[in-house]
Amino acid sequence: MKKQPRPSPAELPLSFEVDPEPATEILTALAGIPLLLQACRALRVPASVNRHLKLKLRDKGLDEPSMVESFIVLNAAGAECVDDFLHLSEDKGLAELIGHPMPTPSAARRFLLAFHDDENIDQAKQLRLPDQIAYIPAENQHLSGLALVNRDLIAEFGKKVPVEKIATVDQDATIIESSKQQAMVAYTGERGYQPMLALWAETDLILTDQFRDGNVPASMDPLEVAKVAFANLPPSVQTYYYRGDSACHESQLIKWLADQKREDGPQGPIYFAISARMSVALRETIISQVNEESWLRYGDEQGDVIQQCADVVFVSNEEAHNKLSQPLRYVAIRISKRQGELFADGSAVKYFALLSNIWEWGAVKLVNWHRQKAGTIEKVNDVLKNEYAAGVLPSGKFGANAAWLRLAVITHNLVTGLKRLALPEELLEARPKRLRFLIFNRAGRIVHHARKTILRIASSAERISRYWEEGMKSLAT
DSSP states (O other): OOOOOOOOGGGSOOOOOOOSSOOOSOEESOTTHHHHHHHHHHTTHHHHHHHHOOOOSSSSSOOHHHHHHHHHHHHHHTOOSTTHHHHHHTOHHHHHHHTSOOOOHHHHHHHHHTTOOHHHHHHHHHTSOTTOOOOOOOOOHHHHHHHHHHHHHHHHHHHHOTTOOEEEEEEEEOOEEOOOTTOEEOTTSOEEEOOEEEEETTTTEEEEEEOOBTTSOTTSSHHHHHHHHHHTSOTTOOEEEEEEOGGGOOHHHHHHHHOTTOTTSOSSOEEEEEEOOOOHHHHHHHHHHOOGGGOEEOSOTTSSEEEEEEEEOOOOHHHHHHTOSSOOEEEEEEEEEGGGOOOTTSOSEEEEEEEESOOSSOHHHHHHHHHGGGGTHHHHHHHHHHTSGGGSOOOSSHHHHHHHHHHHHHHHHHHHHHHHHTSOGGGTTOOHHHHIIIIITOOEEEEEETTEEEEEESSOHHHIIIIIIHHHHHHHO
């Protein structure tokens, strides 16, 4: 008689019952979060918050450093709304490990509202030119203080990692959709906000962020963001680069970048490459001047499109008007389908261009270097919106949303610092969801023994040693 095969364990009913009574032991589902907060304290973020953020009017409730830490926990744990503080507050073990409880949702909302100022918005509206619709409000002192906390964090990172001598600043705007009634319609037709960020590409640190309404064009005053970004770089940086898309093809920004004696910025060269806005004159110059032999292939040889680039001599009206001390270089880009196929819009060829002050590199190297921006600032924008809480804005108040984004930025920079300072090298490129799976969202039990608090983590002895013990030692030095 043929033996019946045993059923797979995956086919059997789960053999346990849920006890309706809560666990009496002191447990935590976030045993890796204290490692991140150790990085927070090693980088002196609480001390910086104490210096720059004065919100409390009463002694009751959490102080400012504890409140900022709570928002860092919210982002790092994978939560995405203020009400998630209720869930985090049930984790009694986490509160014991970090030394303070989570705020109530109502307290967290009051904290965020302190960063909003109607007067600044009214003033920005009044300062608009007659034909302007969009405006960028000034930040109130609390929101500016939070920006100084991020600046101090970067400075502390620079002290601990002084080997980074090169800084490439990548600047870009991103759209955060929002159904709030106060949200404006962006150029894509979506209602939301369009903040602009600048990233230090070599370290993955966000140098600055500027919150904007959705209807503010990305080309509106990008120079202000660039100035803050370069000012926030640590003194160890000696060589400067800059990359931007066509929104950064703005005369005042280009003039500032090209001026080696620039005001409010580092002295000496800033080497840059920016996507050029394709004017009729530039397109006609590319078509008429660049012969077929000058086009060089770049990018994926096996793709369904042919990508080519070539230098082209061109002087825009803005450059002629500004009388730059050094001429700018234009590199034309031509994209075509294989075997004469057409693009969706019916065109056979698409033309783009870069403008740059880098003459030493070949056209292919320059184009490929500029394209790397997609793997830096665009990736970080995606991480902020989809892996931290920045993609779900909590309020109809502009300043509260600006603070919400900035707290996500600070969390990102702390996670970046943790990876560089304390975690194994193979986790250097790990995204937040990977770190949650491996480290942050681990179960642990708190044990009190011999006047000590001990954390027992549900992980292998090897991983506890590599992630927690070695990480804590690295951050303590």
